[in-house]
Amino acid sequence: MRLEFILNGRSESWEIAANESLLAALRRHGVFSVKHGCETGECGACAVLLDGVPTTSCTLLAAQAHGHTVTTVEALGAYPEQGWRHTAGLHPIQQAFVETGAIQCGYCTPALVLTAYALLQRNPNPTEAEVRQALSGVLCRCTGYVKPVEAVLLAAARMRGEPLAGRPPAWGVGGDQPSPPAPEYSPTLPSPNLPSPALPFGSLATTQTQVLPEVVVAPVQARHVGAAVPKVDAVKLVQGKPAFAADFELRGMLVGKLLHSPIAHGYIKRIDVSKARALPGVHAVLTYQDVPRVAHSTAGQSDPIPGPLDFFSLDRKVRFVGDRVAAVAAETEEIARRALELIEVEYEELPAVLDPRASMAPGAPVIHDEPDYVPFGECDPQRNLAARIHIQLGDVDEAFKRADHVFEGEYEVPRVQQAPIEPYVCITYWDEDDRLVIRTSTQVPFHVRRMLAPVLGLPVKRIRVIKPRIGGGFGNKQEVMLEDICAHLTIATGRPVKMEYTREEQFSASTSRHSMIIRLRTGVMNDGRIVANEMRILSDTGAYGNHALTVTGNTGHKAMSLYPANKGPDGQSHIRFVADIVYTNLPPAGAFRGYGVPQGFFALESHMERIARELGLDPLQFRLMNVIQAGEEHPMSRAWSEGREAHGEIIRTCAIAECARVGAELIGWGSGGPVDQEIGKLGGEDTPSPLYQSTNLPAPNLPSPILRGQGVAFVMQGTAIPNLDMGAASIKLNDDGSFNLLVGATDLGTGSDTVLAQMAADILGCEPEDIIVYSSDTDFTPFDKGAYASSTTYISGGAVAEAARKVAAQIQQVAGQMLGVPAEEVVLAERRAWAPDGRSVTLAEVALESLHHTNQHQIMAVGSWMSPDSPPPFAAQFAQVAVDVETGQVTVEKLAMVLDCGVIVNPLTASGQVEGGMAQALGYAICEEMAFDRHGRLLNPRFGPYHIFTADEMPEMQVRFVETFEPTHPFGVKAVAEIPLDGVAPAVANAVYAATGVQITAIPLTPERVWRALGHKKGRW
Ligand code: FES
Ligand code: FES
DSSP, X not given: OEEEEEETTEEXXXXXXXXXXXXXXXXXTTOTTXXXXXXXXXXXXXXXXXXXXEEEGGGSBGGGGTTSEEEOGGGSBOOSEETTEEOOOBOHHHHHHHHHTOOSSOSSHHHHHHHHHHHHHHOSSOOHHHHHHHHTTSOOSSSTTHHHHHHHHHHHHHHTTOGGGGSOOOOSSSSSSOOOOOOOOOTTSSOOSOOOTTSOSTTSOTTOOEETTTOOSSOOSOSSTTSOOOOTTHHHHHTTOSOBTTSOOXXXXXXEEEEEOSSSSEEEEEEEOHHHHHSTTEEEEEOTTTSOOOOBOOBOOOSSOSSOBOBOSSOSEEOSTTOEEEEEEESSHHHHHHHHHHOEEEEEEOOOOOOHHHHTSTTOOOSOOOTTOBOOTTOBGGGTEEEEEEEEESXXXXXXXXXXEEEEEEEEEOOBOOOOSSOOEEEEEEOXXXXXXXXXXXSOHHHHHHHHHHHHTOOXXXXXXXXXXXXXXXXXXSBOOXXXXXXXXXXXXXXXXEEEOOHHHHHHSSOOBOEEEEEEEEEEOTTSOEEEEEEEEEEEEETSOTTHHHHHHHHHHHHTTSSOOOOSTTOOOOEEEEEEEEEOSSOOOOOOTTTTHHHHHHHHHHHHHHHHHHHTOOXXXXXXXXXXXXXXXXXXXXXXXXXXOOOOOBOOOOOHHHHHHHHHHHHTBSSSSOOSBOOSSOOGGGSOOTTOOOBOOOOOOOOTTEEEEEEEEEEEOOSSOTTTOEEEEEEEEOTTSOEEEEESOOOSSSSHHHHHHHHHXXXXXXXXXXXXXXXXXXXXXXXXXXXXXXXXXIXXXXXXXXXXXXXXXXXXXXXXXXXXXXXXXXXXXXXXEEOTTSOEEEHHHHHHIIIIISSOOOOEEEEEEEOSOOOOOEEEEEEEEEEETTTXXXXXXXXXXXXXXXXOSOHXXXXXXXXXXXXXXXXXXXXXXXXXOTTSOBSOOSHHHHOOOOGGGOOEEEEEEEEOOOTTXXXXXXXXXSGGGTSHHHHHHHHHHHHHSOOOOBSSOOHHHHHHHHHHHTTOO
């Protein structure tokens, strides 16, 4: 049938199928700003304006647009510079999104921009609440909505012509002040080129601290590091350009689909694919009988994989509801789905293990009984044990005997989904040299290539992995999830194949955060000194052991190090960490931003709160008394290093005390006023303890029966994996003085491409816009272990600094000859090379000299970087909540996080990371949980019932950075990406504890859980 409509101001006439969605039709015609995030109208990524009204195009038939006007972001503005053709540039809303840092992965950005456009068309002067309400139909998993809301308000002001709207609002780090101006550059200053990587800049103390944005303490002699530079990829993302994996088309491309297991555990007794294969348009149907059986891990990690090899592309056994049964490649998605329906499968069902507590019980069904299972470490598949960790520092039992008090507690954290708005998506094809190209939304392109070579029976050199823009990953895409099966289909058919998960598949046949049951036992002296600490974990890895060992090892490595339990007379740490990571017949767990650490800190910081309360100690002072200090050795560093040999690491920078001070001020903590608000009907024995004088909230104005309280949590993370994570970068000078920076690092939306460009620009004396960043392609970019472990700014940044330093030296050499001065006297700045007497040549002139005139050669270099240290960032997280004791509803009113993440390279991207991370962590605290029925079927595999926060549900969020200069890095940086996930849940739970006097030891704090806990306290149960 024909669809006649107006698209972006032009009349269109398209041939469409009667059942084709408007989303599919638009994308088929190259309108790629309209994204797929679900199929149910719940994420808003597919938003278009239908006759000016925001509408989800995935739930609208294309035929319904007949006779209507459809507007997409493609209609809104152009790149400002289009050669001789002049354009008006970006639309003010797009411009504001770029300037305010409202774009992270950018997958939701076109929908947010379009929705904002519709709002401002009908209401040019919206309030913040109206903006949040308007944006609430579009889910963003990255930003926490702070900067998108700022962007819309800024654009509205500009569109109204208000004089103060000439610059973006404060970038949020300081909240009320603009970014500090870049220092004036003077060519007579000492060289801005970097000193030795082992040394800090200048001679200032490396641990002196200062809160951004007032001053950058360790005054890096740099113009761009520390500046709120807009993201280098912002313009294409705000325009909805085809930058993502699914925005790529090839002639003859087939659609791949998977048949998933409907049972939790069993064997495929009989499978008949003959009808599916006979269906016209079907090109391949693969089962376990068709593909090589190669035991491997899906975890994208360095070689050797620190875990069991227990996964097969297709297997006769299925181990969870959603496990793979068969794969189909067909001409269209509809034919592929029909083919899946025609596959006949008979299962021999086995008893399933759905509770990790039952997994190792005698007689429990064995989930991995395959003879070709490849074990790792202390795993024991016969007991469903995927990994085991046992670490002991000092004489723990003796230390417990000496303690005045021993506190024990059990805490439980749920399985939650990363929920990137872009689902898994991958395209595979043979190129003209018969090399297999895998274009995939992955965090780990080099690991994908290495790991898939044996699975596919191809040498590494015949595989090329291209990573386009990624629509959010959060650890979910540190997994080889679709690439193997998509490649098998290309090998089987010889045709390009595209596979993309539906949202339901993304939830039920993907990875998630490990659920854990955590027991803590802590020995404390009367005055609050911690002398012994023990953590025992039962961790559920689900059906496969990808990341089993390393995630849970990280839980102990970070959570058990914050308070090193060394306050006894011997000054030694007395710590025991024991973990059993067990298989169950549930979807596999995996990497999720924070990588095991949020679980540990929920338990630890809840436990610390209880100890402080029961000992009558101020919770902040108690923590500060016991927290690790700069100069101490990281207690777990000699005991654990993700499968590598561990060695001692000294904590060189730690500003946690300053973070706590600043955070307490922000939230209004501890200034001696009345406390956690009574309000309400609990009264009597339920009244919060008078010992807990921790806040000075204003007089309550909340209706009874609401209680209000504040909570705190201290957290630490790591920065990359020491002696393991390696990144490399290459830099090449072009004729015009610009540079190509090629990195294997993968920008997930974090802004890493931008901060790498800032670092390079400072060393090369140019502007970040002169650095053309490309990441990543295993054929062209140097190796990088990928985006995980909060490592890119530190590791890949080190590599960029190294490459830039080498390129700078080559430029100085050529320029020195041109200027007749020694190379070492040449200073690079302002796109020029300067002689001491003030003469200069441009970088373009240097490039032309070396490429075309004298001693011709290409100025370029490669740098590699690896660190023996993993310097921890630290943070203090505060929360304020209101609890309705009648319904159990917890409303988080404020979150404030103050972080020591070393030098902040880009306050815009760093604060965006923190805001987005806190938003994800808020879901972990309050509402997110994957729920299964007694058959192991996921009950909430959609955004609606799973629920991630929307723009109008967010609390007030404040972010501050307390800078330190980490001396193990050329630019003094530490990690920022993961630590925001660690503290929100315990801070919120502690705030509920403060408000109600009831400690709840499991998350999420759903109304039912809170109501039950309060009811239990009151003797209702
Ligand atoms: S609402 Fe349409 S893709 Fe999610
Ligand atoms: S920027 Fe919104 S989903 Fe990534």
